[in-house]
Amino acid sequence: MSKIIHVLAFPNVQVLDVTGPLQVFASANDLARQRGLSAPYCVSVIASQSSPIMTSAGLALVGEPLPAIESPCDTLIIAGGWGVYGAAEDHELVDWVRQKAFLSRRVTSVCTGAFLLAATGLLDGRRVATHWTRCEELAFKYPKLKVEANPIFIQQGDVWTSAGVTAGIDLCLALVEEDLGQARALEVARHLVVFLKRPGGQSQFSVTLSLQEGGSRFAELHAWMAEHLTLDLNIATLAMQAGMSERSFVRHYRAETGQTPARAVELIRVETARRQLSDGAASIKRIAQQCGFGCEETMRRSFLRTLAVTPQAYRERFS
Known part of the structure; x- marks a missing residue:
């Protein structure tokens, strides 16, 4: 019935x-x-x-x-x-x-x-x-x-x-x-064309959305970052993509987003890895590579710093 x-x-x-x-x-x-x-x-x-x-x-x-x-x-x-x-x-x-x-x-x-x-x-x-x-x-x-x-x-x-x-x-x-x-x-x-069926314990806040609370000046840059996570997203690369000098980019980026460029890159990589850990069966090693961490240990440290949980524990809880 x-x-x-x-x-x-x-x-x-x-x-x-x-x-x-x-x-x-x-x-x-x-x-x-x-x-x-x-x-x-x-x-x-x-x-x-x-x-x-x-x-x-x-x-x-x-x-x-x-x-x-x-x-x-x-x-x-x-x-x-x-x-x-x-x-x-x-x-x-x-x-x-x-x-x-x-x-x-x-x-x-x-x-x-x-x-x-x-x-x-x-x-x-x-x-x-x-x-x-x-x-x-x-x-x-x-x-x-x-x-x-x-x-x-x-x-x-x-x-x-x-x-x-x-x-x-x-x-x-x-x-x-x-x-x-x-x-x-x-x-x-x-x-329903829902982007992601999110587990309840995941955060209700999108990293890229949070980074744009101060304005949308770097919205295109954030989208580009999310699509090129395997690149070396250092200050020089990001400043060039934003069309700014390195010094000006670092100053304006932090003033608008409240984060350093390096921290923003880490947060976007962690958020992308979270989705892959929840939705797919790819190995943690492969996810670390696809998200630009390079190796499992680097991703592990980022997860602990950002979420206070390891990638393996996150997958066990939310997959």
Whole structure:
């Protein structure tokens, strides 16, 4: 039988927190039907207020009324968005979530949906993920939670929480993997043209994105670096590629990115190696060569310095 998935929305909800999870399960259904199989999921958007539900993006959603507490539910997904604060103060809604979660196989929150789930008390004593800009606020408001800023998503038994926005897609791909297996989850990820099906424990921050927080002056250089990791990416090479003198390049690069060029090269190499360790079966020696480390020991030292874990331990945990 199809697993019943309810996505809880509310006024001023973030649209991608709703539609991202919906599309993951819809794609799993589409791919199953193409094989002549029955749809594995029956998904609906629910809300305590009558439709339409206005999202913070200005797009109205049509939702169904809250189902009866005792009605079947496999997975309850609580979306996030600016409206979550009002939802978390709605005592009737909080009580409904608490009871419904207790009778569901698993309950999840996407992004700031953790605030509503935390209001039920179900997250007390648990490790919790939410949008990185709301971690301190969540920890302050609910001190019994163990809020973590880094993970994309966290699973603790039958309770899952995710980081911000698109991390809800990562979380739901993990739910599909738990239900249908890794091959089917990867197929859904490819169908959605998701760049990488990221394990929950990986960082929610992209190195190249972080390097561009101060501006996009070196965006093309970072893309070039990622494509030429096997080269000797020394100061002279990078300055020439950027069209600057070495002294000017070093000064401007550090001022804009907050990193030395050498450290940036190391971070990009580590991030690329992480993806290869997670996704492929290539040997650590070969990955070290492909990412420009030269040898396993150099990559090992970089991993320990950057992630406090060896490449082998990283592969065992996240592959």
